[in-house]
Amino acid sequence: MVVKVYGPDYATTKRVIVCLIEKEVEFETVHVDGFKKEHKQPEYLKLQPFGLFPVVQDGDYTIYESRAILRYFSEKYKNQGTDLLGKTIEERGLVEQWLEVEGHNYNPPIYNLVVNIMVPALFGEPSDPKASEEDEEKLGKVLDIYEERLSKTKYLAGDFFSLADLSHLPFTYYLMNQMKKGYMVRQRKHVSAWWDDISNRPSWKKVLQLYKHPFESLD
Amino acid sequence: MVVKVYGPTYGSPKRVLVCLIEKEIEFETVDVDLFKGENNEPEFLKLQPFGAVPVIQDGDYTLYESRAIIRYYAEKYKDQGTDLWGKTIEERGLVEQWLEVEAHNFHPPIYNLVINVLFAPLTGAPSDQKVIEESDEKLEKVLDIYEERLSKTRYLAGDFFSLADLSHLPFGHYLMNQSGRGTLVRERKHVSAWWDDISNRHSWKKVLQLYKYPV
Numbered sequence: 249m250v251v252k253v254y255g256p257d258y259a260t261t262k263r264v265i266v267c268l269i270e271k272e273v274e275f276e277t278v279h280v281d282g283f284k285k286e287h288k289q290p291e292y293l294k295l296q297p298f299g300l301f302p303v304v305q306d307g308d309y310t311i312y313e314s315r316a317i318l319r320y321f322s323e324k325y326k327n328q329g330t331d332l333l334g335k336t337i338e339e340r341g342l343v344e345q346w347l348e349v350e351g352h353n354y355n356p357p358i359y360n361l362v363v364n365i366m367v368p369a370l371f372g373e374p375s376d377p378k379a380s381e382e383d384e385e386k387l388g389k390v391l392d393i394y395e396e397r398l399s400k401t402k403y404l405a406g407d408f409f410s411l412a413d414l415s416h417l418p419f420t421y422y423l424m425n426q427m428k429k430g431y432m433v434r435q436r437k438h439v440s441a442w443w444d445d446i447s448n449r450p451s452w453k454k455v456l457q458l459y460k461h462p463f464e465s466l467d
Numbered sequence: 468m469v470v471k472v473y474g475p476t477y478g479s480p481k482r483v484l485v486c487l488i489e490k491e492i493e494f495e496t497v498d499v500d501l502f503k504g505e506n507n508e509p510e511f512l513k514l515q516p517f518g519a520v521p522v523i524q525d526g527d528y529t530l531y532e533s534r535a536i537i538r539y540y541a542e543k544y545k546d547q548g549t550d551l552w553g554k555t556i557e558e559r560g561l562v563e564q565w566l567e568v569e570a571h572n573f574h575p576p577i578y579n580l581v582i583n584v585l586f587a588p589l590t591g592a593p594s595d596q597k598v599i600e601e602s603d604e605k606l607e608k609v610l611d612i613y614e615e616r617l618s619k620t621r622y623l624a625g626d627f628f629s630l631a632d633l634s635h636l637p638f639g640h641y642l643m644n645q646s647g648r649g650t651l652v653r654e655r656k657h658v659s660a661w662w663d664d665i666s667n668r669h670s671w672k673k674v675l676q677l678y679k680y681p682v
Contacts, residue, residue: 297612298572311560313567320560341530341539348532351570353517393516 251275252305254295256459258282259362259418261302263314264321265459266417269451271321271329283462315351318411330451332411339406346404346412353390357383358419366426366463384429391436398438403446413446421447421456426466470494473511474520475678477501478581481637482533483521483540484678488670489633490540490548496678502590534570537630549670551630558625565623565631572609576602577638580646585682603648610655617657622665632665639666640675645682 251268255261256277268275280286280301288299296303296312303312311317322332334340360383368375397404404412420443424430433443446452470487474480475496487494499505499520506518515522515531522531530536541551552559579602587594616623623631639662643649653659665671 297615298568298609309557309560311564313564313571316560316563316567319563320556323559324556337539337543338528340542341528341535344535344538345530345532348535348570349517351567352532390517396516 249307252278254278254292254303254305255280255282255287255301257462258301259422259461260300260314262418262455262459262461263415264302264304264317266414266451266455267318267321267332267411269454270332270414270449271325273321273325273329277459315347315411315415318347318415322411330409332409332414334405334408334410339408342405343410343412346410347415349390349404350412350415354387354394354416355419357387357390358423361387361427361429362419362422366422366466369466370463384432388432391432391439394439394442395436398442403442409446409449413442417446417452417455422461422463426463468526471497471524473497473514473522474499474501474506476681477520478637478641478680479519479533480521481640481674481678482634483523483536485633485636485668485670485674486537486540486551486630488673489551489668490544492540492544492548502681534566534634537634538566541630549628551628551633553624553627553629558627561624562629562631565629566634568623569631569634573606573613573635574638576605576609577642577646580606580648581638581641584647585641585645589682606642606648606651610651610658613658613661614655617661622661628665628668632661636665636671636674640680645680 251273253261253264253268253275254277256265256279265275265277280292282301286292287296287301292303293299295305295310298312300312302314302317303310304317311320318332326333332343334343361380364379364383365375394404401407403409420433424433424443424447434440470492472480472483472487472494473496475484476498480496484494484496499511501520505511506515506520511522512518514524514529517531519531521533521536522529523536530539537551545552551562553562579598583594583599583602586592613623620626622628639652643652643662643666652662
């Protein structure tokens with residue numbers, strides 16, 4: 249039975265999809281309309297009780313939380329596709345460190361920017377400039393640390409592409425495109441080179457080609 | 468050389484300490500005073516550029532982010548001490564799932580309550596009533612989901628204690644004690660029984676005995 253991935257339109261789900269493509273794992277997607285609140289209906293809540301995207305079914309095994317799903321498939325298919333966990337326990341530790349950094353330091357301000365800028369724009373409503381200022385400042389400080397790191401290593405966990413880099417793709421795509429805040433990356437030489445490298449991977453290009461996102465009208 | 472853990476007084480480093488004790492790994496601690504801003508000094512930022520605790524040094528290997536550190540040690544010492552990963556790849560996937568749930572659904576509201584209810588009076592920073600109300604509301608919804616889950620399995624990832632349960636100890640302790648919100652857990656039969664089980668583990672009792680909390 250082929251892996252089923254729910255909610256492919258959404259950024260968090262795309263984190264999983266790009267990973268499955270890197271690991272050469274076959275999958276199919278199930279459309280769930282977040283704007284119609286389909287993810288808050290009883291059917292969906294049976295699979296993902298927090299009402300969030302994504303959830304994945306692998307036969308009769310159900311798993312949610314995108315970063316848990318990334319780790320699960322990277323572990324299960326260790327010997328197939330791209331190696332995403334590094335070669336040693338120490339390298340893996342650094343992958344975990346930067347995955348946590350993405351989850352706790354990078355993602356929250358970007359996620360807030362999406363909610364405060366992109367969602368209102370979609371409905372023709374004004375956004376809160378003060379809230380966005382704080383989040384942009386926070387993100388800037390994080391990117392300064394990334395700039396320092398990436399001046400020493402090619403990718404976040406070391407000189408190898410890993411889950412840690414991959415996890416940044418979906419929301420940074422919004423930052424660089426629909427949010428029109430690409431300058432935050434372009435002003436930082438090493439972050440800029442890193443972004444060009446990871447976003448030009450065939451796996452990510454395939455995701456963009458195959459699956460739309462809710463903010464296309466802002467392109 | 469023994470593992471060095473920075474900032475043992477605080478919540479997140481305790482996540483690492485309880486894990487090291489479960490895995491029977493020797494360690495020593497180095498105090499970092501966040502109230503004095505020692506975490507923002509250049510010396511510390513060399514180790515942890517985000518200025519957060521914990522960070523560990525294991526010989527010449529440095530690692531930060533508590534949930535990365537616990538994963539690293541649970542993996543490295545797989546064959547020693549308590550098994551914290553489960554026995555199969557599927558069990559491990561569920562441990563990862565509930566570790567992420569703790570990090571993104573349980574931790575944020577509790578952390579907001581700790582900052583606004585407990586730390587604000589200490590530092591003279593303003594306390595945001597709206598954030599407190601929203602956090603209380605979020606926490607209730609999250610604990611309802613935990614109640615449902617724990618009515619089916621003894622621990623979060625299944626019928627085995629894992630990193631996912633362990634990760635809840637340091638801030639769960641704040642919830643049950645200093646924050647005055649213990650009723651949120653006591654009102655929920657299965658969450659209550661689970662909390663009593665995990666907080667009475669020898670490892671956690673040892674952490675509380677050896678390292679105090681800032682509040």
